[in-house]
Amino acid sequence: MPTHAYGANAADQALQAMQIERRTPGPHDVQIDIAFCGVCHSDLHTVRSEWGGTRYPCVPGHEIVGHVSAVGSDVTGFRIGDTVGVGCMVDSCQHCSACAEGLEQYCQNGFVGTYNGKTADPPGHTLGGYSQRIVVDDRFVLKIHHPEDQLAAVAPLLCAxxxxxxxxxxxxxxxxxxxxxxxxxxxxxxxxxxxxxxxxxxxxxxxxxxxxxxxxxxxxxxxxxxxxxxxxxxxxxxxxxxxxxxxxxxxxxxxxxxxxxxxxxxxxxxxxxxxxxxxxxxxxxxxxxxxxSLIGGIAETQEMLDFCAGHGIVSDIEMIPVQHIDQAYERMLRSDVKYRFVIDSASLA
Known part of the structure; x- marks a missing residue:
């Protein structure tokens, strides 16, 4: 499925508009129309290959909030229209001791990151939330109970x-x-x-x-x-x-x-x-x-989202169109944001 996205083709290039392919939802998949995506320091490090090992094209973004637009035949926990989130992981081995304990972030065989992780989908690595939609295994999709007008500020909860x-x-x-x-x-x-x-x-x-x-x-x-x-x-x-x-x-x-x-x-x-x-x-x-400590497992991330919804907690954010992402990265390096940038995905249209 062709999808508008924003990413980089090399470490020394600015991010730019591109079209990527998303898989057709399988039996256990949830398709999400992305409303907002938070901007994390990890995005910058990966795009610029500062940690090494970046696969290109690189579409970052792992603080994703949106709405379910399709579900696979075996999905029972989500329905079209649900407000959901996706964090830093979209898969793990599901059979090691860490996964068995709900600690997928410590998967002994390596979790699959929301971007730059190995996948069978083209182009062979995962592409993240600087895009209009994403398709994710239902085990890695999270329910969001905050009110609709807080969703942009909820996005950074998925990582920060x-x-x-x-x-x-x-x-x-x-x-x-x-x-x-x-x-x-x-x-x-x-x-x-x-x-x-x-x-x-x-x-x-x-x-x-x-x-x-x-x-x-x-x-x-x-x-x-x-x-x-x-x-x-x-x-x-x-x-x-x-x-x-x-x-x-x-x-x-x-x-x-x-x-x-x-x-x-x-x-x-x-x-x-x-x-x-x-x-x-x-x-x-x-x-x-x-x-x-490294992020959290899926169950604990859901617990965190529910805790934050119950206590009225969201991140303090500055909203940007995706076209301003390179300027946002430079400002982020100068700590010139209170306290998290969030991309309005409508700007991808």
Missing amino acids: GITTYSPLRHWNIGPGKKVGIVGIGGLGHMGIKLAHAMGAHVVAFTTSQGKRQDARDLGADEVVVSRIPAEMHAHGGSFDFILNTVAAPHDLDAFTALLKRDGTMCLVGVPASPHPSPNIGQLIFGRRSIAG
Whole structure:
């Protein structure tokens, strides 16, 4: 099925309009007319092959919200007209221990990404949400219960939302817990909102004095400018959990020193080069941990969407037409967005 899309034909080329093919829905497929697609840093890294291994043409986009326009004969959980979402995965092996536990993001045989993943469909790799429609196995389609006028702001929940929700849930964040969120960007602003909604005492860390009020508006109880030693020192040894969303190399010791005994700092940003090696003594003498987390499984992503719908949580966004995507990438690199770009798919017409 011919579909209008926007993508790149090479790492050094701007994104451009193109026509791609989508498969005819099979028995277990759901066809989705895309209304909105969030813009993630991963899109930029993949389009420009900064992580290597990009297959071209590359159509990015894995924060997809739309409406069901066709279903396969064996699909029972979705009907035409349903409001649905697709996140970072469209398949996994379904038979390893991780998949059996509903942790498809850790599939031992590698999950299939919504874009740049191997597939039998032409051109041999998946093509993402910068397009008018997509066809996805029903096991990887999510139900959205937010009101229609919030759907654009729901799109980033499919990546930024679950990336921050999953570690907060895994480390049992809730009332009585003191939680730090490092970085107030696309991921960090969602971390603040979610940790606040879970009932934790939330402390936001930023390098910018100008973001103090922004962080409070998002739900932070306290704000620390990490470049001010006295502010950092005042919180020494007091955090149960720190969610570090910064994707650039930095001194981890400054934050592990703030953890209680048995506290954990979880990293969700992947820097282009390694962080400086942490002070192991600081970990040993406090039984502290540095951990990592990757998005979430399908069941947990559905749980996150339902939690956000119940608490009125969406992302803070700036809507753009798809033709402005290259400018949006450059602004994203300068952190010149509050806090996530979302493509209006109507602009593809």
